Amino acid sequence: ATETRTNDNMSLPDSIIETSRPVRIDNFSNHYRMMSADSDFRFSEEFEELKHVGRDQPCTFADLPCNRPKNRFTNILPYDHSRFKLQPVDDEEGSDYINANYVPGYNSPREFLVTQGPLHSTRDDFWRMVWESNSRAIIMLTRCVEKGREKCDHYWPYDTMPVYYGDISVQILNESRYPDWNISEFMLCRGDQQRVTRHFHFTTWPDFGVPNPPHILIRFVRAFRERVSPDQKPIVVHCSAGVGRSGTFICLDRILQQILVSDYVDIFGIVYAMRKERVWMVQTEQQYICIHQCLLAVLEGKELKIKY
Ligand SMILES: CCc1ccc(NS(=O)(=O)O)cc1
Numbered sequence: 001a002t003e004t005r006t007n008d009n010m011s012l013p014d015s016i017i018e019t020s021r022p023v024r025i026d027n028f029s030n031h032y033r034m035m036s037a038d039s040d041f042r043f044s045e046e047f048e049e050l051k052h053v054g055r056d057q058p059c060t061f062a063d064l065p066c067n068r069p070k071n072r073f074t075n076i077l078p079y080d081h082s083r084f085k086l087q088p089v090d091d092e093e094g095s096d097y098i099n100a101n102y103v104p105g106y107n108s109p110r111e112f113l114v115t116q117g118p119l120h121s122t123r124d125d126f127w128r129m130v131w132e133s134n135s136r137a138i139i140m141l142t143r144c145v146e147k148g149r150e151k152c153d154h155y156w157p158y159d160t161m162p163v164y165y166g167d168i169s170v171q172i173l174n175e176s177r178y179p180d181w182n183i184s185e186f187m188l189c190r191g192d193q194q195r196v197t198r199h200f201h202f203t204t205w206p207d208f209g210v211p212n213p214p215h216i217l218i219r220f221v222r223a224f225r226e227r228v229s230p231d232q233k234p235i236v237v238h239c240s241a242g243v244g245r246s247g248t249f250i251c252l253d254r255i256l257q258q259i260l261v262s263d264y265v266d267i268f269g270i271v272y273a274m275r276k277e278r279v280w281m282v283q284t285e286q287q288y289i290c291i292h293q294c295l296l297a298v299l300e301g302k303e304l305k306i307k308y
Contacts, residue, residue: 020269021046025259025299032296040289046268047285053275057081066094070125072116076241082277084113086128098125099242101278103250106257107230112250114278116242117142117152124166126155130197130236131168131190137228139237140201141245151207151240156186156199167191180204180211181220183227200224205245208283210290215297217290221253230257244283247274251282251291256298267291 023031035042061067062077071077078084082101089095098115099122105111113133117140118126130138142151157163162171168190175184184199202220204211211217228235239245251270258265271288274281282288 018049019272020266022264022266022269025263025265028265028299029296032292035292036289040285043289043292044285047288050268050271050275050282053272054079054277054279057276061094061097062099064094064097067097070094070097070119070122071099072119073241076116076243076279078278084115084129084133086125087132098122098129100129102234103237103247103274103277103281105233105235105250106254108233111233111235113234113236114242114246114250114281115236115238117144117238117240118155120153123153123155124168127165127168127170127188131188131195133234133236135197135234135236136195136232137198137200137224137235139224139235139246139249140199141205141237141239141249142207143203146207146240152238156184162187162189178223180216181223183223198227200227202249205239207240208244210248210286214290214293215302217249217252218256218294218298221249221256225253225256241280241283243278243280244287247271247278247281247283248287248291250274252294255291255295259295259298265295267295 035046057079059077060080061083062071076099078099078101084098084100084102085096086098087096100113100115102110103112103114113129113135115126115129140152144150144152144154155165156170157172160172162169168188171187173185173187173196175182181203182201184201186197186199188195188197200220200223237246237249251267251274254270255265255267271282282291
């Protein structure tokens with residue numbers, strides 16, 4: 001294979017270069033300066049190269065007439081190859097379908113289950129996915145209503161009374177409220193089995209945008225990681241469409257773990273790998289740049305470890 005020199009003189013076979021762009025951590029500040037010069041010209045160029053990644057893969061089950069109403073957005077459909085399959089119910093067509101895909105994380109190729117904000121009509125399926133995947137943590141990155149528009153169903157109880165969603169009972173055990181997020185523990189019961197599942201709800205991340213200030217996201221990722229160990233998987237992550245804010249969160253979670261053990265960080269490669277599993281992961285250029293800004297803040301020591 002021919003070789004290609006990366007911008008910090010790393011040589012990689014061409015077969016790799018188009019899927020990963022590792023940057024030396026000790027060169028990251030220079031890299032950021034170069035990419036953001038001339039109104040983020042190189043960031044725009046690089047983000048544009050991710051546009052078609054994964055888009056040639058089929059979404060046949062999402063497109064079945066019986067499943068179409070289960071999709072919040074007609075253009076945000078899960079690829080067949082990485083979709084989560086619910087246990088089928090009798091011979092009910094489409095009963096294994098939910099708009100959700102496995103997405104790789106730092107700790108596992110199927111560390112995250114990324115999904116849309118449940119619809120009122122799909123919230124029972126959502127809880128079945130949480131139960132059947134044995135997930136013990138849910139990351140919610142949207143409010144239920146933003147600017148008067150419904151972004152996500154309020155799929156959990158409003159008070160401490162247990163509520164049934166299908167055959168799964170959910171009860172709030174406790175809730176801790178912080179300025180930009182709430183952390184709760186739910187007791188899930190199905191038949192004679194009981195499980196505690198944590199709910200991490202980021203409440204100030206505008207749709208299509210970034211948190212303000214962006215590096216508040218680092219503190220949320222850390223608040224999550226302090227409570228969920230790397231062997232707990234899958235972790236359910238959702239926003240409204242389950243692509244923009246969800247992809248940004250997962251990418252930041254990966255790089256904050258990677259920089260502890262590696263001399264390189266590959267944000268392009270992480271987004272590339274996520275988009276092979278779910279469409280539009282990290283949806284906007286601003287979100288892509290925000291990930292770089294968060295890493296820069298950490299590397300420059302601005303984001304000290306904050307204990308809550
Ligand atoms: C057009 C469909 C769409 C709606 C909302 C979002 N944003 S989100 O993935 O961050 O919830 C992404 C895509």
